Amino acid sequence: MVTPLLDEDTLDLKGCEKLVNHLIGGGVHGLFILGTTGEGPSLKQSLQLELVKYVCSEVGGRIPVLVGIMDASFKEAVNIAAKAEEYGAYAVVIAPPFFYQISQDELYSFTSRLIREIFLPVYLYNNPGLTKVSFEVETVEKLIQDPQVIGIKDSSADMFYFNRLLKLTVPSEMPLLMGPEELLMEALLIGGTGGVPGGGNVFPELFVEIYELATAGKLEEARNLQKKIMKVSETFYSGSGYGSSNVINGIKCALKHLDICNDYLAQPLKKASPEKEKKIHQFLAGS
């Protein structure tokens, strides 16, 4: 879920409310807030906590709320997790610390110590393109010995790696979620459990449907729907900047055109350009 913002310092609470209900109405099985698409790392901590509190309250137990814990500082990470528990989150999704370059040994120590200081269930969040370190399969294998670890979200877009993770997660039926929505169909076809598609903010039904088709093994129908997912990807996530901006500003731009929430992005990311906005507007008008 993106984080609706009025400006650098202010949540768009009306937008949050609409977005939460748009998503639940669209049939999603859970919410993941304050992840990469949720601009977690760009928001000051007090704003992050305000969002967690608001969303948990608005959801009111209808579906599980997962909270991204993405902070370069161990102690700040612990603090956010404690608040997430207090506000009623279902689980936290923890990313590696993302400033220093670290070894697997350091990653394991950091993560296992962090889990020890957190009381909610934990998803591991692999996103090496942004955190500079990957949870290598051997490290995942050690970490999931701990029953507090209940799932994995992989945003590496590395299907070779995802295939190797399946060997760990399939026997125990541990959820293994795909990050990039373009790879959701195939992740499900080969045995993955679900996904965390950014485009689901705009079109929750689309991704619920691909989930249902792929898990039911309806190959032809799934491939047809996949064409639409690729079309959304091309239209919404292209642009002149880097990936981070382009993905999030495409989603927020569409949500604004759907009158769901504001399209402000926290520093350092930027709104969609007028040209991109026009393309998205046309897409929405035609879809």
Added chain:
Amino acid sequence: MVTPLLDEDTLDLKGCEKLVNHLIGGGVHGLFILGTTGEGPSLKQSLQLELVKYVCSEVGGRIPVLVGIMDASFKEAVNIAAKAEEYGAYAVVIAPPFFYQISQDELYSFTSRLIREIFLPVYLYNNPGLTKVSFEVETVEKLIQDPQVIGIKDSSADMFYFNRLLKLTVPSEMPLLMGPEELLMEALLIGGTGGVPGGGNVFPELFVEIYELATAGKLEEARNLQKKIMKVSETFYSGSGYGSSNVINGIKCALKHLDICNDYLAQPLKKASPEKEKKIHQFLAGS
């Protein structure tokens, strides 16, 4: 300057005091705290601020104190800078936001807006190996139009880039500081202004001396001293982990053996191994 710590949550204040005076006694021309070597990004904000306050007070105006502002969140960065001003810092050293991948345009917007909300003079801190984005020369050129920007620290280790920066900084005599100490001598020989050598925590006189030799054009003597700097680098910064740990734990290990401060590293970095500690101990005994 490293940040002396007793544990994850507690400054080693006695160590801070000793270290500050060890450095001033060694003739350094300024202090840079809360940079990469200072573990700034790993420390919770309240601890960062405690360090700024303590160091500024202990230094008492004897030399300038520069404070690293390294936070992925714009608003948190502004907050730390405001406190640094209040506590009497001379300048802040600002790094790019380091979670998302951003374009030069986004980097320029973020940085120029941040400068507008800060009242202290500013150094730009280039460290693309860790922040994933470089201040490209054209971006630096635009940013230094602002008279609030008074210097640059470059830790890219890319001398081709450093040569291009010189063209911008030499005419206006803007300080251009070299990060990695192994490249300090050559940076000075080709026209750089100074350096921020991590090894200066342990051997401040050594780096003051190479500064004096190189700026005086004493090539033979400088090259001889450079051999010792390379020897320190080999002995102190090697190890089994990644660079980040290996550099900082080598420095802290030596400072402990010199009875200056504790050798605790904040998560996710790790102390020197016993083998490395032995090597450093032998080096210090023999030097």
Added chain:
Amino acid sequence: MVTPLLDEDTLDLKGCEKLVNHLIGGGVHGLFILGTTGEGPSLKQSLQLELVKYVCSEVGGRIPVLVGIMDASFKEAVNIAAKAEEYGAYAVVIAPPFFYQISQDELYSFTSRLIREIFLPVYLYNNPGLTKVSFEVETVEKLIQDPQVIGIKDSSADMFYFNRLLKLTVPSEMPLLMGPEELLMEALLIGGTGGVPGGGNVFPELFVEIYELATAGKLEEARNLQKKIMKVSETFYSGSGYGSSNVINGIKCALKHLDICNDYLAQPLKKASPEKEKKIHQFLAGS
């Protein structure tokens, strides 16, 4: 197909003969020689041509023979392609020139000019991990306008890219082949045409079977077989060196144990270590 060698300079012709017939007997739909797994770039040109001639003759039209054209020099590439035609190859598979870093514009010019000087049908071979440049989707789109281009082999292991290629190839039913065998099943499930699995040298039936299951949409059975493919990958392609050696030496080691051909690798690659050889031997004994 690997290239059976007695030493740096000599084909293992007996091995070639056995291997060709092992593969055809295993039901493969075509042979790709002198690709990455075929050590094309390591072999002197006269040896490459000797192999093409021998294999085309031995196959005798039973299945199509595709010949990798991998040379940093345009004129040498043209020469190899001309000989491949003369010896009866079905098509050539052309890789980008792999020494210089080149732009898409340069890649397009090189490739389209090369195609003009070649008379056989052409597959594009994308392998950016080794050639340092990727055939970007826009470049592929332009190149396949030429009817001489009849297919694509993608060894990028980037499924996001593969999904985007499908949009180009599916409407015209152009073959789109997956390189890494670990991704073959999913490539087929989402609409890919086939694969060029290195492990097919050893177990041709295994890959023919996954092809048949996946194209028939038999998800459960395909996933079960995929477990064996992942097991082969782990056992055969791990090791102490880099990927290139580890993949090829695992295959050649197994072929030697199956008494099909010699296990010599051309410089700079190296035979499997004794430990790896033991693992592979045990796997073959148990399988």
Added chain:
Amino acid sequence: MVTPLLDEDTLDLKGCEKLVNHLIGGGVHGLFILGTTGEGPSLKQSLQLELVKYVCSEVGGRIPVLVGIMDASFKEAVNIAAKAEEYGAYAVVIAPPFFYQISQDELYSFTSRLIREIFLPVYLYNNPGLTKVSFEVETVEKLIQDPQVIGIKDSSADMFYFNRLLKLTVPSEMPLLMGPEELLMEALLIGGTGGVPGGGNVFPELFVEIYELATAGKLEEARNLQKKIMKVSETFYSGSGYGSSNVINGIKCALKHLDICNDYLAQPLKKASPEKEKKIHQFLAGS
């Protein structure tokens, strides 16, 4: 030295003659042909050999001729080296095989075996940006035990690495040459032996002079001249393509304007654009 070409297949022999004498007249201490700037890897072998023969004959022993041996195939590399010896080259400069990703162990085996089959003295050529593997310091240390290895050319642009190489080469006075001309001054100031500046094709006197100033320790004058070198770099090596094209086409464009040789580049590289040609023309008119 660039390789003057009339087209893909034909040396510009008149241009070769003029260029050789332009360089010797400019005071250079040796010639390096068929390196990266010499487009060695793009030329068919027979053309490479024709160039070696022609240049060795034209130079006639006035200065040493070093021949780049850059071929992905071991046997082809041996063959070129044997011819270079026959034609009177002084030494060969050997690059790693550049297609596969290889380990240091594989690099060491390849290189030491290659040296054994070559009879000329050898320079090691480090250029990891193009060959994907670096001669790590420990590997260099082993290789230079062999007295046949008489020097090193480093084009990594990594001054940290260069500083570490100095420790190996300074005690034995082994030549250590800098590749990128922008770093030549500082390489000499810290103890390097010389350089292989591409811009020396156009302005041999400029680089001979920076060599003399830097080795004499005339810091101020060297820094002043360095400004001109940086200006050449900016004007000649910028462009719309990748580095490889941009450097070589800038040099060939200038040589054409100086009426020294033709500006054709072998596939896959491209001539300077008309805009770039204009800039270079203006620079030459004004210099």
